[in-house]
Amino acid sequence: xxxxxxxxxxxxxxxxxxxxxxxxxxxxxxxxxxxxxxxxxxxxxxxxxxxxxxxxxxxxxxxxxxxxxxxxxxxxxxxxxxxxxxxxxxxxxxxxxxxxxxxxxxxxxxxxxxxxx
Amino acid sequence: xxxxxxxxxxxxxxxxxxxxxxxxxxxxxxxxxxxxxxxxxxxxxxxxxxxxxxxxxxxxxxxxxxxxxxxxxxxxxxxxxxxxxxxxxxxxxxxxxxxxxxxxxxxxxx
Numbered sequence: 001x002x003x004x005x006x007x008x009x010x011x012x013x014x015x016x017x018x019x020x021x022x023x024x025x026x027x028x029x030x031x032x033x034x035x036x037x038x039x040x041x042x043x044x045x046x047x048x049x050x051x052x053x054x055x056x057x058x059x060x061x062x063x064x065x066x067x068x069x070x071x072x073x074x075x076x077x078x079x080x081x082x083x084x085x086x087x088x089x090x091x092x093x094x095x096x097x098x099x100x101x102x103x104x105x106x107x108x109x110x111x112x113x114x115x116x117x
Numbered sequence: 118x119x120x121x122x123x124x125x126x127x128x129x130x131x132x133x134x135x136x137x138x139x140x141x142x143x144x145x146x147x148x149x150x151x152x153x154x155x156x157x158x159x160x161x162x163x164x165x166x167x168x169x170x171x172x173x174x175x176x177x178x179x180x181x182x183x184x185x186x187x188x189x190x191x192x193x194x195x196x197x198x199x200x201x202x203x204x205x206x207x208x209x210x211x212x213x214x215x216x217x218x219x220x221x222x223x224x225x226x227x
Contacts, residue, residue, distance in 0.1 A: 043119075044119045044205075044218060044219075044220045044221055045119075045162070045205060045207075045218035045221075046218070047213070047215045047216050047217070047218075049215070050215070058214055058215060060213065060215055061213065094161055094162075098216075099167075101150050101167065101168050102167050102168070103152040103154075103164045103167035103173075103207070104152070104154070104162070104164060104207075104216075105164045105167075105173060107161035107162060107163070108161065109161060110160075110161050
């Protein structure tokens with residue numbers, strides 16, 4: 001069973017760049033999409049974007065101008081960068097494996113990201 | 118405001134059956150498969166149902182899903198205290214080109 005472990009900066013100031021990384025352990029890194037999702041009290045669960053092993057990405061149009069998702073296959077890690085953050089980006093951020101019709105079947109533990117002025 | 122619509126809360130007593138609804142549109146539920154996730158307090162969501170009505174290994178058969186048109190439902194039978202959690206529906210959305218979620222239903226076991 002694949003396990004995801006994520007890490008990154010939890011406290012940011014307005015206009016800074018959010019940076020999180022997710023490591024994939026105990027399973028194949030290929031053949032799936034690797035996603036970032038966030039959860040805030042005001043907006044619930046929100047899909048941020050995804051990447052596959054080849055580096056092909058899809059982003060939520062509402063965040064696309066500020067988001068970059070990248071992958072390092074040698075380390076079996078993928079990363080999220082969200083620039084120009086505001087208080088509206090305060091949320092718990094999760095990484096997850098997306099198996100399409102089979103759903104998001106493995107999740108990271110979540111990282112609370114708080115943006116303050 | 119979530120793309121998929123769920124009731125904010127539901128409650129039932131142990132042993133009863135509770136059903137949670139999820140309403141969408143032709144661009145998501147109507148044209149895709151539905152997933153359900155369970156989120157216990159302080160933890161990440163866990164996949165409960167995929168492909169409308171299939172359970173991952175390890176999920177009890179007390180949990181069942183169904184879909185009709187642009188709506189879906191999650192039923193939990195033989196309710197137990199440990200089922201108290203938030204439940205979210207999800208589906209691929211053609212307009213977003215990504216998954217969309219319901220706002221979540223908080224289940225209370227009385």
